[in-house]
Amino acid sequence: MASTMKIVFGLLTFVTFGMIIGALFQLAFIRKLEDSYGVPIWNNDKEAELLRLGYVKPEVLSWSPRIILLHNFLSTEECDYLRAIARPRLHTSTVVDAKTGKGIKSNVRTSSGMFLSPEEKKYPMIQAIEKRISVFSQVPIENGELIQVLRYEKDQYYKPHHDYFADTYNLKRGGQRIATMLMYLSDNVEGGETYFPMAGSGECSCGGKTVKGLSVKPIKGDAVLFWSMGLDGQSDPNSMHGGCEVISGEKWSATKWMRQRASG
Template sequence: MASAMKIVFGLLTFVTVGMILGALFQLSFIHKLEDSYGTKFPSLHKFQNDGYLQLPKGIPHWDNDREAEILRLGHECDYLRATALPRLQISTVVDTKTGKGIKSSVRTSSGMFLSSEEKKRPMIQAIEKRISVYSQVPIENGELIQVLRYEKSQFYKPHHDYFSDTFNLKRGGQRVATMLMYLSDNVEGGETYFPMAGSGECNCGGKVVKGLSVKPIKGDAVLFWSMGLDGQSDPNSLHGGCEVLSGEKWSATKWMRQSTTS
């Protein structure tokens, strides 16, 4: 009996040690993965189990990483703004019948898309890779980054990012997720607003409304999903850009598709 107990105890000890070593290995792997992509954002915060994720500011922790060196000075926000400024045009929305962009009163910002050649630049490649790590969506499934500027009194009424037409589904399928990056500080208003997220109240362009909003802070980003795990479009992903009360709100948007866009 005593001999059997010793054997059982030995096996339990072996399994326990194995589990501890396995957990330590996983933590080490995750830490190295984050370091290797030069992330500024050490953690994710989930809002009330709604599936909307904000990536808050953090302290960089990069060591001997080429891609991280490119982003280390934190100039990626200014870089995107400077690249976009000469080519800004009045923003459009997708026509549900033709799938083409048309001007609309529901969206009053100005913006542009980076070109395929600009996507090859080291700074853009580093940003794209960091987005891929956080979203867990391959880089090749992403659309070209769009940079937007909202001036005083400008806004984007609540809308969905997934397509309601068949034209845009031909290349890459449906939009799965959106990474929205804030590129400027000192903005009053201009929150990203999710009217169907949660049951509380929030600020939106100086007004108190139901839902959840995220204030624009330079270097922060918001990741949210337009499709559920069942492959169906999620109407709860409804969101909008609140009216800017003062300052200029700059943002960059990366849409991810079901399959490769190239």
């Protein structure tokens, strides 16, 4: 009887020890997976590195209008680079006049901004951003307008509006705007959300106020991709959006508008 108990005890000890070792190996494996999450192994794949595959995380916010939030779309270096290029050349932002199609100053938009030049579009870091925008939006690079960089300071905003054109002047080169990539270049901003009043059925925060619709908080490196045209090829009124009032800090963003065809 005593010998039988010793055998049973020995087996239990062996099984228990084996379970402990197995659990430790499993925990180690899980920890390894956690540590590697979001850290891509590109194996010298330059295309994957350029597109930030493994870093960019798409999140569908709305199907009507179509809005996708792309987390980690830009690197910190790319955000700082765009701000550095833009800062010396900022001027008061304008809006498109529906009658003439030209930019005019308006209290609808109180930010300051600038456009990158065709020469700057050839810079390697800008080319990488342009290629990434094209791949994630599935719109050819040549269909895109020049990137615009904007700065919103305290109390500045952009009232809700549509990105598609209401005039014929701007339709002559490249046709209608079909999609917009809005990239955030700064952190530590209170307010300054991108607001879609006709998206969603709930409530959201906009410049410290609770309003109906959907809003996106500006987080450095994130980007919002949304379409001004529906799947039927018609301009989508629900794509109305605005920049909420900045409560504190500076909101920097870069915008890329994409057209139906190449404008060159």
